[in-house]
C-alpha cells in the first residue's frame with residue numbers, strides 16, 4: 001500500500017446480512033478518482049471469502065448491477081463477495097467524451113487505449129485486472145486466490161477477454177449478452193478505432209472470438225465460457241452475434257455453454273432472471 005492510498009466510504013447498506021459499500025479512491029492507472037461497489041456477504045466477518053468480479057455494460061456505473069440484478073441474496077447464501085467497478089474513467093474532461101452513449105464516459109470497453117487523447121486515462125483493462133484487484137485484496141477480507149468474473153454486454157465482452165487474456169487467473173467466467181466479436185460490430189468498431197486506432201492486429205488482442213483462436217494456437221488452457229443470451233434481445237443480430245462465438249468454439253473445440261433464453265431482452269430483467277444460476281455456477285468453481 002502506498003503511504004497516500006485512501007479509500008473514502010461513499011455509502012453503506014446492510015443487505016441480506018452482508019454489507020454493500022461504495023468507495024471512492026484515486027486510480028493511478030486511470031489518473032482520476034473512481035468509485036467502486038463491493039458486497040461483502042455475512043461470511044466475510046469470519047474470514048476471507050472468494051470474489052466475483054462483475055463488469056457492467058454501456059452507460060452503467062458501479063451502481064446498476066448492485067441495485068437491479070438482485071444478486072446479493074444468493075451471494076450471501078453462498079458466501080461470495082461481489083465487486084463492481086465503474087465502466088470508464090470519470091471527470092477527466094476529454095473533448096468528445098460525453099457526445100454519445102457508446103464511446104467515452106460509461107463506455108471504456110475494458111481496453112487499454114493507445115490513441116490520444118484517450119491513452120492517458122482510458123486504461124480500464126489495467127484497472128479491472130490489476131489496480132482494483134490489488135486494492136481490494138489489501139483492504140477487504142477476500143481470498144485473492146479465488147476469483148471469478150462475469151458481466152453484461154460490453155461488460156460481458158470485458159469478462160470474457162479478461163479470462164482469455166489471463167489463463168488460470170479466474171476460476172470461472174460467465175457473461176450475459178456479451179459483445180463477442182467487437183472487431184466486427186458497430187459498437188466495437190467505433191470503440192476500437194477511437195481507443196486503438198486503425199491497426200486491426202491491435203484490435204484482435206481485445207476480441208473474444210480472436211482470443212479463442214489465439215488460445216487454440218498457443219495451446220493454453222481452454223477454460224469453459226458460460227454465456228446467457230436472450231432471444232428477444234434488441235441488439236442480438238447487429239451487435240452481439242453469439243453465433244460467431246459458437247462457430248469459433250465449435251471449430252476449435254473450445255468449451256462453450258451458450259444458453260439461448262426465449263423472450264428475454266437486453267435489460268436487467270434478463271440478468272435478474274438468471275443471476276442466481278450464474279452465481280451457483282461460479283460457486284462450483286470457487287468454493
Ligand SMILES: CC(=O)Oc1ccc2c(C)cc(=O)oc2c1
Nearest residue numbers: 057058060064152153154155268
Ligand atoms: C441499466 C441498464 O439498462 O443497462 C444497460 C442498458 C443498455 C445497454 C446496452 C445497450 C449495451 C451495454 O453494453 O450495456 C447496457 C446496459
